Amino acid sequence: MTRQTRTLPLKRAAHVYLVRDGKLLLVEERMDDGSIFYGLPGGKAQPGETLADAAARQVQEETGLQVSDLTFVSLLEGELLTGTKNECYAMFARFTATAQGEIAPTDPEVVGVKWVPFDQVEGLVRYGPPPECEERNPLIWLPTRDYLAGEARTYYPI
Template identity: 30%
Template sequence: MLATGKGTGSGIVDWNRWTPRERGTLCFVIRDGKILLIEKKRGLGAGKVNGPGGRIEPGETAEQAAVRETEEEIGITPHPIEWAGELHFQFRDGYSLHCSVYRAEWWKGELCETDEAKPFWQEIRTIPYERMWSDDEHWMPRMLAGEKFRGWFEFDGDRMEWSRMEKV
């Protein structure tokens, strides 16, 4: 396993005892040198570019939630989806999230804008990291390269203070 850590924070979270307040998912459709992204309209990350995703409902697996959230946010059903990695977020305000990340090449249905998200295709070589959460630049290239990963991140609001990445 390869692990790296950096940032201005001290990495003060005891990740061995850490329990997330919520569990969520992200799902990225990647095909022909492009990635399907969204402009998030509401909720956590409103105004940022991200992938479709959201919270896991009681009784639902992370994989089921990733598919459901993609259907709800942009109208398509990705299939089959593949686990790409997991992200652990701790915010200074006490909020915490464990996020399972999935990827897919195929989908059914028609892409559409909803009240939650506006989807758009983006060339992989020009991903707009400056419009995304700052952690994305740490793990997204790994996902795009087919590498499985785990990441830990500490945030103060929108500002990432510490990060650690690990190859699985």
Template identity: 35%
Template sequence: MGSLGGLGVTSDEVRPPIAAAVIVQDGKVLLVKRRVKEGSLSWQFPAGEVEPGETGSQAAVRETQEETGLTVADVKVLGERVHPNTGRTMIYVACQVVDGSASVVDDEELVEFAWSSLGQIADYVPYPFYGPVQEYLNESLSS
């Protein structure tokens, strides 16, 4: 493959993907409210940039721990896309809780968190989720 240097793209300009943890427990999904709105986003999944040497799944697990204090394990990657609002590559990772209970650990980034049932999601996130994520939530959540 070689470097991207010949294309006039430096590694500084290539922003790493964002890994999002889709965490379902007891028929509800964990959502966090960000202090800094990214585009029009406010309530979203625990998420953050994939660091060098990390997989999307590893980043989703790490970010969940850093933001909410929950220890989770990745179950499967639900899909990947360029987010229509932010233009960032998103990797969505289904995770299950291994230990702990959610709290706002990173209070510089997060304001609050919520466990939402399927019927409540639109109150937090008033637009459709990425298809594979919505399908997973439809299968995993109680209404």
């Protein structure tokens, strides 16, 4: 039997767990359908940019905070959104960091930034359609759920 191979676009992104007094910093972004999405600060890496550099840049854009002392927590990797127009091979890193500065987002998609108690984070996450939106895939949130429970693994296959 011949195995077929295919080439998928590669999506590299990095997000940061910023924690203060038992609360996790989340950004509020407006989705294409008008709904509000709560997510970790961070986002896509630019070509040639390391995941740590992408995390620091994206946190500054989305929150106004400067981060230092980034520490790797986990990597989520594999084929994502199989069968949709946005199917890709994803590499999503999660870091912790120290943050300085004042909250002042410059990213126009960010409509708010808030510190959320650990036990309320999952209640803000919307799972489900549209299938082309990886932020609503429960697998994307598994590393965060484990991190908040003190059970983070270093690798999460999709």
